[in-house]
Amino acid sequence: xxxVIYHAFSQKDAKEFDIQHPGTQRAExxxxxxxxxxxxxxxxxxxxxxxxxxxxxxxYFTHRKQKEKKKKSKGLSAKQxxxxxxxxxxxxxxxxxxxxxxxxxxxxxxxxxxxxxKPDMQPQMIQAKLxxxxxxxxxxxxxxxxxxxxxxxxxxxxxxxxxxxKIITKEDRLKVIPKLNCVFTVExxxxxxxxxxxxxxxxxxxxxxxxxxxxxxIDL
Amino acid sequence: xxxxxxxxxxNAGRTCVRKTMAxxxxxxxxxxxxxxxxxxxxxxxxxxxRHLVETHYHNYRVSFLIPECGIxxxxxxxxxxxxxxxxxxxxxxxxxxxxxxxxxxxxxxxxxYALTYNTxxxxxxxxxxxxxxxxxxxxxxDTYEEAGLQGRPSQxxxxxxxxxxxxxxxxxxxxxxxxxxxxxxxxxxxxxxxLKFDFLLAWHQTGAEGSTMMSYFSNYRIQExxxxxxxxxxxxxxxxxxxxxxxxxxxxxxxxxxxxxEWLGAVFSNAELNxxxxxxxxxxxxxxxxxxxxxxxxxxxxxxILPEKIRLLLEQLCRYFDEPKLAPWVTLSVQGFxxxxxxxxxxxxxxxxxxxxxxxxxxFSNRDYWLQLxxxxxxxxPP
Numbered sequence: 001x002x003x004v005i006y007h008a009f010s011q012k013d014a015k016e017f018d019i020q021h022p023g024t025q026r027a028e029x030x031x032x033x034x035x036x037x038x039x040x041x042x043x044x045x046x047x048x049x050x051x052x053x054x055x056x057x058x059x060y061f062t063h064r065k066q067k068e069k070k071k072k073s074k075g076l077s078a079k080q081x082x083x084x085x086x087x088x089x090x091x092x093x094x095x096x097x098x099x100x101x102x103x104x105x106x107x108x109x110x111x112x113x114x115x116x117x118k119p120d121m122q123p124q125m126i127q128a129k130l131x132x133x134x135x136x137x138x139x140x141x142x143x144x145x146x147x148x149x150x151x152x153x154x155x156x157x158x159x160x161x162x163x164x165x166k167i168i169t170k171e172d173r174l175k176v177i178p179k180l181n182c183v184f185t186v187e188x189x190x191x192x193x194x195x196x197x198x199x200x201x202x203x204x205x206x207x208x209x210x211x212x213x214x215x216x217x218i219d220l
Numbered sequence: 221x222x223x224x225x226x227x228x229x230x231n232a233g234r235t236c237v238r239k240t241m242a243x244x245x246x247x248x249x250x251x252x253x254x255x256x257x258x259x260x261x262x263x264x265x266x267x268x269x270r271h272l273v274e275t276h277y278h279n280y281r282v283s284f285l286i287p288e289c290g291i292x293x294x295x296x297x298x299x300x301x302x303x304x305x306x307x308x309x310x311x312x313x314x315x316x317x318x319x320x321x322x323x324x325x326x327x328x329x330x331x332x333y334a335l336t337y338n339t340x341x342x343x344x345x346x347x348x349x350x351x352x353x354x355x356x357x358x359x360x361x362d363t364y365e366e367a368g369l370q371g372r373p374s375q376x377x378x379x380x381x382x383x384x385x386x387x388x389x390x391x392x393x394x395x396x397x398x399x400x401x402x403x404x405x406x407x408x409x410x411x412x413x414x415l416k417f418d419f420l421l422a423w424h425q426t427g428a429e430g431s432t433m434m435s436y437f438s439n440y441r442i443q444e445x446x447x448x449x450x451x452x453x454x455x456x457x458x459x460x461x462x463x464x465x466x467x468x469x470x471x472x473x474x475x476x477x478x479x480x481x482e483w484l485g486a487v488f489s490n491a492e493l494n495x496x497x498x499x500x501x502x503x504x505x506x507x508x509x510x511x512x513x514x515x516x517x518x519x520x521x522x523x524x525i526l527p528e529k530i531r532l533l534l535e536q537l538c539r540y541f542d543e544p545k546l547a548p549w550v551t552l553s554v555q556g557f558x559x560x561x562x563x564x565x566x567x568x569x570x571x572x573x574x575x576x577x578x579x580x581x582x583x584f585s586n587r588d589y590w591l592q593l594x595x596x597x598x599x600x601x602p603p
Contacts, residue, residue: 144365151368152404152412220365 096170099137099156106137110188117189126191132208135160135186140167143194144183146220153177160204181220251573251597257477259467262538262587269591272579272603273534274527277350278335278560282530283488283520283553284537287459287513288546292451299529299536303447306422306524307433308337310441313416314347315409317355318402323394325436327353330425333526336417341559342383342571347417348561351424353391358561359384367413369405376570376598385561385568420524447523457516458493458506459483462549464588472509479507481580481592484551487518513547530554534581541585553580563599570598577602 022030035047042050111117113129141154153175155167165184167175179197186193196218202210260267282303286292292300316322317334326332331351339346346358357371364371364384371386393402409415421433434442460475460483469476475483483506486493491502530552537550556563558575569577574596582590593602 144362145368146365148364148368148370151366152407220361 094168094174095172096156096168099158099168102137103139103156106135107188109133109137117191119190121191123191123193126188127193130186130193131212134204134208136204138186138188140165140184140186140195142177142182143185144220146181150177150182162203163201183220253576253597254593254595254599254601255478255481256593256602257467257481257590259464259588259590262583262589269534269581269589270531272564272591272593273531273554275565275603276527276554276556276577276579277333277562278348278557279525279527279530279554280557281520281522281555282525282533283518284533284551285484285487285516285518286540286547286550287457287516289517290453290515292517292519293540296533296536296540299533300449300451300519300521303449303521303523303529303533304422304424304526305444305446306420307437308443308445309419309421309437311416312419312437312440313409313414315406315414316437317347317349318388318390318393318405318409320394320397322436323353323390326423326433327390328394330423331526331528332424333422333524335420335524335557335560337420338418339559340571341561341569341575345415345417346559346561347415347419349390350562350566353389354566355388355390356561356566357386357388359386363413363415367408369408374570375568375600376572387566422524422526424526424528445523447521447525450520450522452518454487454516454518455514457487457513458510459513459516459548460507461509461511462582462584462590464549464584464586464590467590475507475509477582477590477592480582480590481594483507484553484580488520488553525554534583537581537583538587541583541587545585549582549584551580551582554578563595564603567600567603568598570596572597 032044032047036044039047110130110133113133114121114126117126135157136159138157139154140157142150142152145151153167153169155169155175157165158168158174159166163179165177165179167177169175179200182197184195184197186195198220199212199216199218200207260269262269327349332349333351334347334349336345336347341358343360345360345363348356348358350356357369358374359367359371361382361384364386367386369386369388371384373381374383374385377383388405393399393405396402423433434444460480461473462480463470463474466474467477469479482504483493486502486504491504492499493504493506497503534552537552540547540550555576555578556569558571560569560575560577563569563577569575575598577595577599579594579602580592582592584590595602
C-alpha cells in the first residue's frame with residue numbers, strides 16, 4: 001500500500017518537475033531543523049538518540065542446544081550376571097583331562113605369537129608379547145604368596161577376571177586364587193616367566209590395551 | 221631455635237622443635253635388659269633349678285668360679301673333661317632332619333639338639349631342633365613366602381613383619397607316616413625351597429647304643445669336636461661378702477645380687493678390680509664389704525654344651541660343700557647362643573643390640589642358692 005502512495009521519482013519525472021537532489025548535507029540539516037521545530041521540548045541529544053535507536057540489553061540469553069539423551073543399553077549388573085551363570089563350570093565338566101587340549105591350543109597360539117620359540121630368543125621379547133597375550137589355557141603355578149597355603153597350586157587357567165584366576169588342578173579341583181600378593185609362574189618351552197599378580201589386576205580384555213609402567217615395589 | 225624464625229612461619233618452628241625432640245628421645249632410648257633374681261634351696265621340693273637348667277637348650281659357655289681353691293677336685297675335673305663331644309656338619313639339607321630314620325634313631329631315643337651355625341637371628345634363616353621334637357625355623361620374609369609352610373609372624377617385628385616363625389612337631393609327624401602334612405613339609409623342603417645350613421649337633425642318648433651321629437651323617441662333612449676348656453687360677457681376688465638370706469644385701473654387712481652379678485662380669489673379663497682412678501680400661505671397684513681371697517679357681521668350657529652335663533656339674537658343685545671348705549659360696553654361669561631362636565622352652569629370642577640370655581647360680585654352703593636370669597631387649601621375661 002505504501003508503495004502506491006510513496007514511490008521514488010524516476011529520472012524523467014524529476015527532470016520534468018524540475019526537482020533537484022538536495023545533497024546529503026543539506027538533507028541532514030533540513031531533517032534536523034524540521035525535528036527541532038516539531039519537537040521543541042526535546043533536546044538535540046535526545047533527538048539524536050531516538051534517531052539512532054540504541055537498544056539497552058537487559059539480559060543475555062543464549063539458547064542451549066538440547067543435548068540428545070544417549071540411550072545406553074543398561075547391561076547386566078554383576079548380580080544378574082552371576083545369576084545367569086554364564087561363566088560357571090559344571091562339576092561334571094571339571095576334569096583336568098578335558099582341558100589338556102586347551103593347553104595345547106594355547107601353546108600353539110603363543111608359539112605363533114612369538115614367531116616360533118627358539119632357545120636363543122631374548123626373554124624380553126617374549127615377556128612383552130606375553131603381557132598382552134591371553135592366558136586362558138596356560139599352566140600357571142603359584143611360586144610366592146603372602147598366604148602360605150596358596151603356594152604350590154598348579155593347574156590350567158580356565159577363567160581370568162579382574163582380581164582372580166580360576167585354575168583347575170590335576171586332582172580335578174577348581175581353585176580360585178586372588179591375584180593380589182601372589183607371584184605366578186608361566187612356563188612355555190623352557191622360558192619361565194614370573195607374573196606379579198599385584199600389578200596384574202586387570203581383565204584380560206583390558207590388558208591388551210594397557211601400557212604397563214614400572215611403579216612401586218614388587219615386594220609382596 | 222623458634223625465636224630465630226620469622227613471624228611468617230610459625231609451623232616451621234614447631235616442626236623443627238619436634239624433630240629435635242624425637243632425635244633426643246631416640247638417643248636416650250637404651251634397649252632394655254631384664255635381670256630376674258630369686259633365691260631358694262636345693263632341698264626345697266618346689267625348687268625350679270632343674271627345670272630351668274633343662275629347658276635352656278642352646279648353651280654356649282659354662283664357667284664356674286670357686287674362691288679359696290687352688291686345684292680342682294678330681295670329680296669336678298673329670299666332669300669338666302667329659303663335657304661331651306658335639307658335632308659340626310657342613311651344608312646339611314633341611315630335609316634330612318625330617319627324615320623318618322633320623323627321627324626314629326635320634327629324636328625319639330634321647331635328647332637331640334641342633335642349631336644352625338653362623339647365621340644371624342635377625343637377618344638370616346635360622347633353624348633349631350629342640351629335644352622335645354620341635355623343629356623351629358626362623359625365616360625371613362622372602363623365604364617364608366616361597367616355602368609355603370604355615371607359620372606366624374615373629375613377636376619382635378615392627379610395623380612391617382620381616383621374620384616369621386614356623387614350628388614343626390616331629391614327634392607328631394612321625395606317628396602318621398603318610399599324612400598330607402608330612403607330604404607338604406617334605407615337598408617344601410625337597411622341591412620348593414631346598415635349604416642348606418651348617419649345623420651344630422649334639423645328642424644325649426638314653427637307652428641302648430645305636431648308631432652314632434658320625435656314622436649316620438657320613439655322607440656329609442661331619443666333624444666331631446670337643447669343647448674348649450680354659451682353667452686358670454686368679455690370685456688375690458677381692459670377693460664380695462654375701463648372705464644367702466638377703467637378696468638385696470644389707471647396707472654394711474652384705475652385697476646385693478645385682479652387685480654380685482656386675483662383679484662376676486668384671487672377673488670373667490679379667491678386669492682389674494683395684495679401683496685405680498687412672499686405669500684406662502676399667503675403674504670398677506669391688507662392691508663393699510669384701511674380703512680378699514688368696515686364690516680362686518676359674519674354669520670356662522666353650523662349645524655346644526648339653527643341659528644334661530650342666531645339671532651334673534651343678535650337682536657336683538652342690539656336693540662341694542659336703543666337706544668343710546674355706547669358700548663361702550661358688551658360682552656357675554651359663555651363657556646361651558646369641559643366635560638361637562629360642563631362649564627358655566619355646567620363648568622367642570631376638571638379637572636387638574646384643575642377644576644375651578644367660579643364667580647364673582650362686583651356691584652357698586647350706587645348700588641355699590641364688591639364681592639370676594638375664595635377658596636382652598627382644599626377649600620375654602624368663603620363666
